[in-house]
Amino acid sequence: MNSQAELIAIVNQYIEKMQYNPQPEGLYAPIKYVLSLGGKRIRPVLMLMAYNLYKDDIQTIMPNAIALETYHNFTLLHDDLMDKADMRRGNPTVHKKWDENTAILSGDAMLIIAYQLFSENQKAGTNLIKAMQTFNEATLGVCDGQQYDVEFESRNDVKEEEYMEMIRLKTSLLLACALKIGAQLAGADEEDCNNLYLFGEKMGLAFQLQDDLLDVYGNPAVFGKKIGGDILCNKKTFMLINALNIATGEDKAQLESWIRKKEYNPQEKIQAVTTIYDKVGIKSICQQKIEEIFEQSLQYLGKVKVEESKKEGLKLFANNLLKRNK
Amino acid sequence: MNSQAELIAIVNQYIEKMQYNPQPEGLYAPIKYVLSLGGKRIRPVLMLMAYNLYKDDIQTIMPNAIALETYHNFTLLHDDLMDKADMRRGNPTVHKKWDENTAILSGDAMLIIAYQLFSENQKAGTNLIKAMQTFNEATLGVCDGQQYDVEFESRNDVKEEEYMEMIRLKTSLLLACALKIGAQLAGADEEDCNNLYLFGEKMGLAFQLQDDLLDVYGNPAVFGKKIGGDILCNKKTFMLINALNIATGEDKAQLESWIRKKEYNPQEKIQAVTTIYDKVGIKSICQQKIEEIFEQSLQYLGKVKVEESKKEGLKLFANNLLKRNK
Numbered sequence: 001m002n003s004q005a006e007l008i009a010i011v012n013q014y015i016e017k018m019q020y021n022p023q024p025e026g027l028y029a030p031i032k033y034v035l036s037l038g039g040k041r042i043r044p045v046l047m048l049m050a051y052n053l054y055k056d057d058i059q060t061i062m063p064n065a066i067a068l069e070t071y072h073n074f075t076l077l078h079d080d081l082m083d084k085a086d087m088r089r090g091n092p093t094v095h096k097k098w099d100e101n102t103a104i105l106s107g108d109a110m111l112i113i114a115y116q117l118f119s120e121n122q123k124a125g126t127n128l129i130k131a132m133q134t135f136n137e138a139t140l141g142v143c144d145g146q147q148y149d150v151e152f153e154s155r156n157d158v159k160e161e162e163y164m165e166m167i168r169l170k171t172s173l174l175l176a177c178a179l180k181i182g183a184q185l186a187g188a189d190e191e192d193c194n195n196l197y198l199f200g201e202k203m204g205l206a207f208q209l210q211d212d213l214l215d216v217y218g219n220p221a222v223f224g225k226k227i228g229g230d231i232l233c234n235k236k237t238f239m240l241i242n243a244l245n246i247a248t249g250e251d252k253a254q255l256e257s258w259i260r261k262k263e264y265n266p267q268e269k270i271q272a273v274t275t276i277y278d279k280v281g282i283k284s285i286c287q288q289k290i291e292e293i294f295e296q297s298l299q300y301l302g303k304v305k306v307e308e309s310k311k312e313g314l315k316l317f318a319n320n321l322l323k324r325n326k
Numbered sequence: 327m328n329s330q331a332e333l334i335a336i337v338n339q340y341i342e343k344m345q346y347n348p349q350p351e352g353l354y355a356p357i358k359y360v361l362s363l364g365g366k367r368i369r370p371v372l373m374l375m376a377y378n379l380y381k382d383d384i385q386t387i388m389p390n391a392i393a394l395e396t397y398h399n400f401t402l403l404h405d406d407l408m409d410k411a412d413m414r415r416g417n418p419t420v421h422k423k424w425d426e427n428t429a430i431l432s433g434d435a436m437l438i439i440a441y442q443l444f445s446e447n448q449k450a451g452t453n454l455i456k457a458m459q460t461f462n463e464a465t466l467g468v469c470d471g472q473q474y475d476v477e478f479e480s481r482n483d484v485k486e487e488e489y490m491e492m493i494r495l496k497t498s499l500l501l502a503c504a505l506k507i508g509a510q511l512a513g514a515d516e517e518d519c520n521n522l523y524l525f526g527e528k529m530g531l532a533f534q535l536q537d538d539l540l541d542v543y544g545n546p547a548v549f550g551k552k553i554g555g556d557i558l559c560n561k562k563t564f565m566l567i568n569a570l571n572i573a574t575g576e577d578k579a580q581l582e583s584w585i586r587k588k589e590y591n592p593q594e595k596i597q598a599v600t601t602i603y604d605k606v607g608i609k610s611i612c613q614q615k616i617e618e619i620f621e622q623s624l625q626y627l628g629k630v631k632v633e634e635s636k637k638e639g640l641k642l643f644a645n646n647l648l649k650r651n652k
Contacts, residue, residue: 021466024470081430101408104407104408105472109466111434111438112437112466112469132445140438140439143434144347150352150431
């Protein structure tokens with residue numbers, strides 16, 4: 001078994017050595033660029049850790065792990081284009097460094113390369129077909145999630161269940177499928193595969209709620225993004241939806257008025273909305289929800305039929321992911 | 327064996343009955359729309375015809391045939407977005423009917439659905455793995471071709487070989503792979519698979535050169551597109567590249583001057599360039615090249631080890647594709 005740090009190093013090494021078609025360079029340079037920007041490599045590492053519960057020869061499934069990371073980075077590339085985001089991981093996004101058409105076409109090629117890596121790994125043997133279905137579930141589900149995310153921007157009646165389903169699709173599914181694919185490729189039985197999937201799904205939900213919480217209450221020095229971004233764009237997060245439900249009288253009117261306002265001082269809006277959040281106690285409600293879902297995730301991991309000692313890596317991973325302050 | 331008309335009907339029927347996720351509707355409506363706009367269904371029909379050379383149960387590989395058509399329509403969707411084209415097959419393009427972000431995301435989902443259809447067809451049996459590699463070759467190659475096409479727009483030194491390689495990737499490869507996949511899924515031997523691939527590759531090249539020729543010399547009443555589009559955007563076609571090589575003195579100077587001109591009367595430019603084409607005899611040079619490549623394509627079909635009578639459908643298909651006047 002490998003530690004998380006070892007797996008990250010193995011993933012980064014594999015990505016660094018990857019060979020693309022030498023030509024046309026204009027198509028492949030943006031792909032190499034995006035994949036070189038780093039990141040926590042959460043998805044391939046989860047896949048390798050799940051595989052590691054049953055088998056040691058992780059090199060066998062490296063193409064599948066890298067396929068998932070390539071797919072994830074493709075979604076970032078196209079999402080940044082759709083959001084007109086200028087920066088990603090401290091570097092200019094592809095449509096800024098090159099242009100929009102390059103971002104479209106290199107993104108498409110990246111998605112295809114992800115499928116190529118995944119589907120052509122003959123070492124994976126007969127388990128590949130089942131794993132391929134899980135991969136397909138993830139790739140299409142993330143598109144569903146992105147579509148809901150876009151649609152929610154122009155809606156003011158998004159319900160908590162709808163928000164949770166959106167983040168399940170957009171964020172959790174890929175973690176869930178990473179774990180399930182790792183187990184499937186190792187030949188684990190269906191019960192274990194599903195429990196690992198649910199462990200990842202719940203962990204992903206808790207992770208996203210935590211991310212939303214940090215967007216309001218994080219320490220700007222360590223969070224890495226500007227505080228209050230979700231508040232400024234009226235993102236219908238778990239917190240905003242619940243604050244709107246709980247707040248009454250003047251607080252509710254204030255909150256609704258800030259959502260409607262087209263022109264305002266950004267800092268003033270962030271402060272005003274946060275003050276209402278504080279008054280209705282949204283921070284502890286959100287923390288409680290995170291705790292609850294995180295507990296559920298660990299219960300699913302508990303059901304996986306391998307020695308408890310082997311699960312320590314995944315437990316540590318989940319704890320680091322959730323207890324992080326950046 | 328089924329006739330071409332029967333196969334088109336079967337393909338259209340299958341597309342019409344296809345079920346997508348019911349939600350989010352905003353993601354799937356553009357996909358249904360694009361696939362409902364018709365077209366000649368060349369790629370799935372070629373795949374089914376190649377399969378038909380060996381086997382009759384075409385229903386077995388319908389998901390693979392539809393995957394190829396879905397992929398092809400995905401490329402049209404994203405290409406139209408990149409080209410800012412307003413119309414496709416007499417209807418508004420997706421980014422016009424919806425918006426640019428919808429075109430990006432629905433296109434991505436379409437590419438994923440193509441892979442889902444292709445990779446999850448368990449009826450295809452063990453031949454699926456080889457066929458999948460051919461599918462990957464096609465999907466990535468088309469991106470390479472599109473990238474070259476974009477790059478050639480801003481270059482004035484494109485050589486004939488480069489142009490031929492670009493249209494091979496952008497147009498021929500998908501026809502070649504359609505035929506090869508059909509044969510692979512039917513369990514044909516490697517020699518037959520490769521000869522069918524080369525038959526398709528050469529047919530595709532001849533088809534694209536014919537399309538370029540019709541863009542200049544076609545009958546506007548039947549061609550379906552406006553005549554002279556390639557001349558107006560200085561597309562480095564086989565014809566323009568050769569005309570620049572052959573023309574001398576005043577003709578060459580004139581041609582180069584029209585390419586450089588930023589402001590002009592479109593009809594005047596089309597007429598002037600066509601006049602130079604006529605003077606250097608580019609029409610017959612192009613026709614001769616088409617004939618030559620078309621002959622090569624039939625030779626490859628001739629080598630395929632099935633009864634000659636079975637090849638009649640493909641011969642007819644190729645003839646119809648090339649002798650068409652629209």
